[in-house]
Amino acid sequence: MSAEEWLYVGMGGRNTIQHVIEGDGTLDAEELRTAVAAASTACPGTRLRRQGRRWVDSGTAPLVHVLPGPFDGQLLDSPALRKPLSPSGPTCEVLLFPGDPVTVVFRACHAVTDARGLLPWAVDVFRVLRGEQPLGAPARWNSDEFLRQLDLPDGLPPIPQGVGKLAWPSPLGQLPRRGRGVLWRRRTVDGSHPAITAKVTTALAAEYGPEGRGQFFVPVDLRRHDATIRSTAWLSQALVLDVAPGDSWEETHRRMLTALSAKEELALRTEPRLLQAPLPVLRLLSAAVDRAAVRKGRFSALGFVTHLGAFALQDFSAAGFRARTLYTLGGTGPGSPPSIEMTESAGHTEITLAWQDGPGVAERAEALLDHVEEALSPRAHRHWAGNDTARALPTDRSVVRLFREQVRRTPDRVALSGPEGTVTYAELSRRADAVAAELARRGAGRGSVVALLAGRSVAGVAGLWGVLRAGACYLPVDAQHPDIRLAGLLADAGAAYCLVERPYEQRDCIPDGCVPLVLDELMAAAADPERSGAAGDDAFEDVEVAPDDLAYLIYTSGSTGRPKGVQIEHRSLQHYVHWATREFGVDAETRLPLLTSPSFDVSGTSVFLPLLAGGEVILLRDEPHHLSLRRLLAESGANTLNLTPSHLDLIGQLDMHPVGFRTIIVIGEQLRVEVAARAQEMFGDGCRIVNEYGPTEATIGCTAYTFRPETDLHRAVVPIGMPADNTQVFLLDAQRRFVAPGEVGEMYLGGAQLARGYRGRPDLDRERFPRLADGTRVYRTGDLARVLPSGGLEFIGRIDNQVKVRGHRVEPAEVAQCLEGHPAAARVVVVARARPGRPGKSLFAYVLAHAEVTPKELTAFAAERLPRYMVPAAIVLVSELPYTVSGKVDEKALPDPFTEEPGAGSPLRAEVAAPVDPVEEAVAQVWARTLGVERCRLDGQADFHRMGGDSLSLLAMVAGVCREVLESGREEAFMAQLATIISEPTLDRVVALSRAAATGDRQPQV
Incomplete structure (x- = not known):
């Protein structure tokens, strides 16, 4: 034994190391016992018992105790947690609490291990449960033997002044003469926090230390000196960290790093001569230190502060059981101050506090944790007034x-109107x-x-x-x-x-x-x-x-290459309907066209809202284009629109001034102020332009903002406004910490409109529907936003490569995986790029082929498998793919399809002949303006889609041809050939169709 271990033997197992793992699912007790036995064979330090001043391997696996569940992870008051583990008896054990959550507690006598030393065994237990081989922890050195193996400089740093004296008041106040045992309290904080030890010690010194100063013990894992060692032994020493009055956490952190660089944790070693002291003497010594500390109300430091690091919860999961969190319950020794333990996992930081119980200690412990939480995650960051959205449903009826x-109520009222x-x-x-x-x-x-x-x-x-x-x-x-x-x-x-x-x-x-x-x-x-x-x-x-029955299932693009089905329950749909009906002013007089595809969840606004309010749905059979939209605005009697910004932009080009419209609901993409302002002028001041935001996973829409020309014209994009009823929006940074007001963060949505999850995809559910520290279930959108000074939200962009096409989410990875299914494609990279002079982005695929293939063949292959809006605007064959130093494809170095002089294989290379006639020239000018390219780059074989045009810009192009090339009355004949234009969007074909429409020919000549 080392002197430290012998000293803790003298404490009789009073100090216990405990790791608690909470999770979902089930764990079979017998399977757990088998895994514990196998893991303890690989980690023999968990089977130790004392013989004199030596540890011996008993050869007996630690016991697994099945206890009544569920385990209370907040009060942490189970008697089983306080049961001492004697150095002479089994020094390790496992507790299993069935229930919700399932809880597993790994316990060890501190005389044989430390918090870090117990973890390899716990990890190996779950490896065995998963059918994997344990990694093992065979090293048998104690701390003295371990340090002797290292090439350390001669001599140890001096012990800091004042260490060991009972000189510091407890942040938790006075203790009674007779203790009540250990008390634990726990707090979960969102995010991971770099320099967390410095932040916590600095905050505690400022609040609880005499004159704002404090001294702390910071346990340091000695394994840092030899990363190859795998051992369950007690291999930690406490670094003495001083915080001076007025120190910032940055200064504290700098001081701690300097001390670690100098290996100052090696200074505070237990006196080796204690190894010779009889156990009765050690017990008397421990009791005397305890009594003196209680009598004086002073302890050896302001606190022990331990940060164990970040952990992957999959290491503590098994078939049928998924770990939800991991935290550590510390102990306390003679004259010791409160102990604070910290771990990080799954975007959370778990903080537990341990000390002797006494009158008022629990209340003061909660207050201390409040202070720590405020230092790490200020309440002003966590609480936004816009999230105060609680509102009871007017009815619980589905x-x-x-x-x-x-x-x-209204059997004879018109519900649907249209071509039928x-x-x-x-x-x-x-x-x-x-x-x-x-x-x-x-x-x-x-x-x-x-x-x-x-x-x-x-x-x-x-x-x-x-x-x-x-x-x-x-x-x-x-x-x-x-x-x-x-x-x-x-x-x-x-x-x-x-x-x-x-x-x-x-x-x-x-x-x-x-x-x-x-x-x-x-x-x-x-x-x-x-x-x-x-x-x-x-x-x-x-x-x-x-309420929890499924109402509908909508599929969206998947970043893994596989579409994912979003499951929306009736409860979520109810909440959306009631909020949106009130927000958009839908009533019995509402006449709302159904413009979007039924497979697009936005169509739910056009179907549910008017029909549940006694209004009318106007059906539009054909795909929206400028002529059908013109008829809709002028002849249908519609007074409300629900559409994407791209469609609104197309309507803005019609040069109309329709009357009687009350509300234009815009959703699906970022709404530019330019488009909103033009729509406001077109529909008049009495019409509201409402920008709605919401992913499919949050039931159609969950924030809204009414465009105000008098205040919004200076912006580039229209804000997305405030959350819906019973909906919350949280802004978190990349470490899952709440951002300060006004800073940009990723939107996490919470509340009643969240989807149940993805159809048959529990892996994606865990990734995209995490929980905040307070248990709130949220959806991680990948969208960036900030809170404006006016109080509403402004959409900023994406954290990834996902793009919106006609309001539909498109994951480039899904498009790439589809193309890689072609026998000739070895590797495909799909990127979204903006067209010069045009808003929005188009998809471009770069294909590394290992067999002869043409871009046209690849495009046809994709069109047979993907929706039209997901087919790349152009496919470029490349001889190699550029990579960054980190081994990722360098998207910026890929050939630019919009350059003036495209490289080999570019779909935009064109040998332009002189124009044949004014019709061809007029059509080409419309193309050039719509695509944002030079006229000289367009020849007869130029393909609109391969030049970067998407489906909405194609509609804008044909509208331009009708307006600028054809005479009045000839538009219908030209638009009747829209399907032909979509299937063969070349300049020659559009010119031929234009001539045919102008002359009345049925068979255009190309």
Whole structure:
């Protein structure tokens, strides 16, 4: 034994090292016992017992005790934690508390190990539980033997002055003459905190030290002198750290680093002669020091402060059990001050405080932890007035019941209008009932996923309500997406049925196990009131859904290359509907067009809000373009719009001044002030331009801001405003710490609108839906924002490469993985780049090929598998990929597709011939202006998409051609060929179609 170990033997096991691991799932007690035995064989220091002044390996594995759960991780008052571990008996043990959370406690007598020494054993236990081999900790040296192996300078640093004297008051006040045992208190703080020891000691000295000064013991792991050693032994020494009055934490940190550089932790060694003292003498000595400390109210320092470092919780997880947190419960010795232990994991810092219990100690311990928390995470950073959003729902009825009640109130009111005519609430309800009845007959209900392959049509809306009435969850998919992609989504979701609108029933996109049902056939009888009955007593009896039942499932792009399904519960949808209805002023007079794809969650605003308020949904069958939007604004009677900034920008080019519009809701992308101001002028001062923000994972939208020209024109982008009812926005930095007011941080969303999580992706749930220190579940958006002086939020950008295209999230990694599926592609890098002179970004793919292939072939391959908005605007073949010194692809060094002189393989190289006629020149000028490129770079084979154009800029281009090239009355003929333009967007083709429209020819000549 070393002298330190013998001294703690004399304390009779009074000081115990304890690591607590809390987690979700289950742990089998017998499996845990087996793992403990195997890990203790690899770590024999956990089987030690005392024989005289020596440790011997007993060969007996530590015991596992299963105790009644759940474990109280706040009060930490379990008697099992206070049970001493005698140096003469088993010196290590494991406690298992079943319950929620499952809690495992690794305990060891401090005479045989320290906090760092106990961890290798705990890690090995979980390695065995995972079926892995333990790493082991075979080294048997004590601290004296270990230090002798090191090449240390002769002589030890002098012991700092005053060490060992009972000279410091306790921050926790006086102790009673008879102690009550150890008391622990715990605090969890968000984020990891560099220089945390200096920050904590400086804060404590300023608050509790005499005249603002203090002396602390900072245990230092001696293993730092030999990183190769794996040992469970007690290999730590305390560094004496002094804090002077007025010191900043930076000065304290500098002093501590200087002391560590000089190896000053080696100075405070236990007197070697104590190893010769009999145990009764050591017990008397310990008791005397305790009595003197209590009598004088003075202790050996202001505190012990230990930072054990950061830990990966997967090291303490196993099959069926996922660690949620890890923290340490320290002990206390004779005359010792309070002990503060700190660990970091999963974006949190766990702080525990240990000391002898006594009157008022618990209250003062909480106050001390309050002070430490304030030093690390100021309350002014954690609490923002904008998050005071608590508001009770006006009713607890689900959207299903609310719609049924609306139908009964206004059965003859128009619910839907559009190319198919008008449909009343009663007629829509009968159609929905027909769908619900068939689904119920087939056994679909709560827990079932029903896909919906339909357009912006009566059948699509009726199908949606039918699925909800059956109690199932609807999965809207876009008919414009390739069959391969749709089949993958339906299979991933586990959709039992797919409701298909008749134009799409021949599509080859329904996987095995999913039953197709033709919507038109289901609703045929329901269209006749005499055959189907009224919407009242004879209606389908709706399934009573619970708040935590799934309402819908929406797929978004995945950074791992695989789309991910976002699961939205009825509770979240209820909260959004009530907030948005009030925020946007939706009522029975609202007439709101459905412009976006049903697979885009924004469409929920256009469907749910008006129909639950007695308003009208205007259906637009065709993809929005300048002519259909012009008709919509001038002829449909719409008074509210819900659309993306790109669509609003397109509308702004129509040179119209529609009247009667009350609200324009803009969502999906960053809204530029230029676009908002033009829309305000176009729709008039009486129309509100509302910028809504929200990821799919937070149910459509969760913040909103009304554009104010008088105050916002100096900005570049429109703010995103304040959180919705019962929604919170937290701004955290890269270390998960709250940022100061006005600083930029990543948005973490909390509250009632959060999704349940991702379909079948618990790994992503853990990554994207973490919890804050206070237990608040949040969604990590990846979006950057700051709080403006006016109090609202301003969106700044992204922390990653994710981009928005037509409001849809696109992960370049998913596009790259798709292209790498081509047999000729060896490696693909996809980046988003802005077009010169144009807002927004386009996707460009750089392909390193190992076989002959053309960009056109690769584009066709991607188009068969990805939505149109995810197909790269250009694919560039490269002979090599540039890398940074860190081994990552250097995106800045990739060929620039917008350069004046593109390199070999660039899709933008063009040998431009002289213009053939004025039509070609006029069309080329429209292209050049829309794409932001020089006219000289456009020849007849120039491809609009490969030149950097996306789907919205293509619509802007065709609108420009109609406006500047064609005569009035010829636009309809040209726009009738929109599908041809989309499939073959070359300059020659657009010129030919322009000539044909101008002359009335049916067959354009190219």
